[in-house]
Amino acid sequence: KVSLVHGAHRTGRRTDAAMARWRAYGLGQFIHWGLYSIPGGEWDGKTYNGAAEWIRSWDGITKSAYDSLIYHFNPVKFDATAWAAAAQQMGAKYVTITTKHHDGFCLWPSKYTSYTVASSPYKKDLIKPLVDAYNKAGIDVILYFSIMDWSNPDWRYDIKTKDDSIAFERFKKFTRNQLLELLERYPTTKGLWFDGTWDNAWVKQAAFADELETEMRKMRPGLIIGSRFRADENGKRHFDTNGQLMGDYEQGWERKIPNTITEVHGNDWDCVMTVPENQWGYNAAWKGHIKTTDELLEMLAKCVSLDGNFVLNFGPKGDGSIRKEELSLAREIGDWMAVNQEAIYGCEYAGLEPQNWGYFTKKTGTDKIYMLVFNVPVSGALRVKLPVQTSISKAYRLGQPAQTFVPEEIQASESFIHLKTTSEKHPFVIVLETAKKTENPKVKYEKAK
Numbered sequence: 001k002v003s004l005v006h007g008a009h010r011t012g013r014r015t016d017a018a019m020a021r022w023r024a025y026g027l028g029q030f031i032h033w034g035l036y037s038i039p040g041g042e043w044d045g046k047t048y049n050g051a052a053e054w055i056r057s058w059d060g061i062t063k064s065a066y067d068s069l070i071y072h073f074n075p076v077k078f079d080a081t082a083w084a085a086a087a088q089q090m091g092a093k094y095v096t097i098t099t100k101h102h103d104g105f106c107l108w109p110s111k112y113t114s115y116t117v118a119s120s121p122y123k124k125d126l127i128k129p130l131v132d133a134y135n136k137a138g139i140d141v142i143l144y145f146s147i148m149d150w151s152n153p154d155w156r157y158d159i160k161t162k163d164d165s166i167a168f169e170r171f172k173k174f175t176r177n178q179l180l181e182l183l184e185r186y187p188t189t190k191g192l193w194f195d196g197t198w199d200n201a202w203v204k205q206a207a208f209a210d211e212l213e214t215e216m217r218k219m220r221p222g223l224i225i226g227s228r229f230r231a232d233e234n235g236k237r238h239f240d241t242n243g244q245l246m247g248d249y250e251q252g253w254e255r256k257i258p259n260t261i262t263e264v265h266g267n268d269w270d271c272v273m274t275v276p277e278n279q280w281g282y283n284a285a286w287k288g289h290i291k292t293t294d295e296l297l298e299m300l301a302k303c304v305s306l307d308g309n310f311v312l313n314f315g316p317k318g319d320g321s322i323r324k325e326e327l328s329l330a331r332e333i334g335d336w337m338a339v340n341q342e343a344i345y346g347c348e349y350a351g352l353e354p355q356n357w358g359y360f361t362k363k364t365g366t367d368k369i370y371m372l373v374f375n376v377p378v379s380g381a382l383r384v385k386l387p388v389q390t391s392i393s394k395a396y397r398l399g400q401p402a403q404t405f406v407p408e409e410i411q412a413s414e415s416f417i418h419l420k421t422t423s424e425k426h427p428f429v430i431v432l433e434t435a436k437k438t439e440n441p442k443v444k445y446e447k448a449k
């Protein structure tokens with residue numbers, strides 16, 4: 001272990017109530033919305049092949065043409081209540097919303113730059129109505145904030161000259177001002193999801209970022225900040241020089257999911273996921289593999305089975321409407337969650353040997369196990385290996401408690417649950433109520449002669 005001043009300030013998971021609430025979410029919604037939503041990955045009849053929210057970096061559009069999009073941003077179809085209702089029906093327990101993406105356009109009327117919604121035809125704050133509508137729907141809000149800001153002339157990718165460092169000192173002040181402004185304006189928000197923190201200029205700001213994180217946490221007790229915000233004094237990101245997680249949860253699982261519990265190192269984490277292969281902002285083309293509802297449900301189940309939250313991204317259009325494909329995915333996920341949410345909310349890694357038919361989750365603080373079945377074996381027999389001295393007292397279909405199962409015990413702590421049919425067309429859940437086997441009082445071992 002090397003001594004660090006700006007490494008992780010906590011080892012192990014946070015044990016406070018605010019983090020326990022975050023840990024129990026299971027399912028979240030990500031929203032990427034901004035000027036990039038207007039072109040939607042297309043410009044002058046050409047298609048940008050990168051992620052739509054990165055179109056400003058494409059040589060197919062001039063920087064001034066992109067920046068002038070601010071004068072066309074007028075989301076007249078924006079309806080925060082409708083967005084929140086769709087998220088609530090989907091079963092999202094939190095939403096992460098872009099307040100400012102890499103292009104620097106602010107969805108709130110920031111005092112520290114004119115590159116905000118206040119300078120657009122729309123004029124009004126978009127974040128407050130979103131926070132209010134989502135909170136009213138019982139959904140917590142986390143604010144996405146990109147440190148990298150292409151609109152700010154003081155932004156630097158690296159600090160090479162004296163001028164760079166003078167400019168970047170201004171940029172650091174601007175960044176702190178905006179973050180404190182967000183915390184002041186939106187006091188019910190639960191956390192900050194940082195992005196755009198990989199370039200050298202910011203990575204070199206270990207002391208500044210550490211102090212800023214401490215200041216924000218003091219300003220908002222319980223505030224949740226992930227591992228992507230700051231580097232330690234050796235430039236180590238996500239995990240400090242001693243391998244300790246920076247921040248409150250691991251933010252490394254972007255468009256990917258761990259396969260084993262060892263990969264999560266006992267940390268909290270979230271997986272943020274796109275519906276197309278790699279598009280966060282609205283993408284008109286909507287080409288390539290578009291994930292299906294069952295595919296997304298399996299990702300959700302896998303994340304929760306490995307102690308993570310699954311955060312599904314939506315990219316509203318520039319006019320404030322949500323595309324029909326995303327609305328129908330939300331609806332179908334919500335229909336499944338309406339029946340099976342008990343296996344997702346407040347659940348965690350069950351500590352059982354994974355099986356090919358799907359995923360185990362366990363209700364936190366109980367011995368209630370859920371079998372989330374995605375791959376029905378042709379045998380119809382679902383193998384379950386429980387810890388020794390644990391028995392199954394009840395087994396039934398979640399949502400249809402009359403559909404019970406009598407496990408066939410194959411050997412100690414190993415059973416088959418035999419399905420009644422192998423022709424299920426959609427994922428389903430079986431609940432296992434388990435109990436520790438008590439010592440059988442009758443069987444007393446003979447004292448050694």
Ligand SMILES: Cc1ccc([C@@H]2N[C@@H](C)[C@@H](O)[C@H]2O)cc1
Binds near residue numbers: 195196254272
């Ligand atoms: C290489 C790369 C940089 C930034 C990203 C941003 N992180 C996601 C959460 C989106 O905001 C994407 O633009 C993705 C890939």
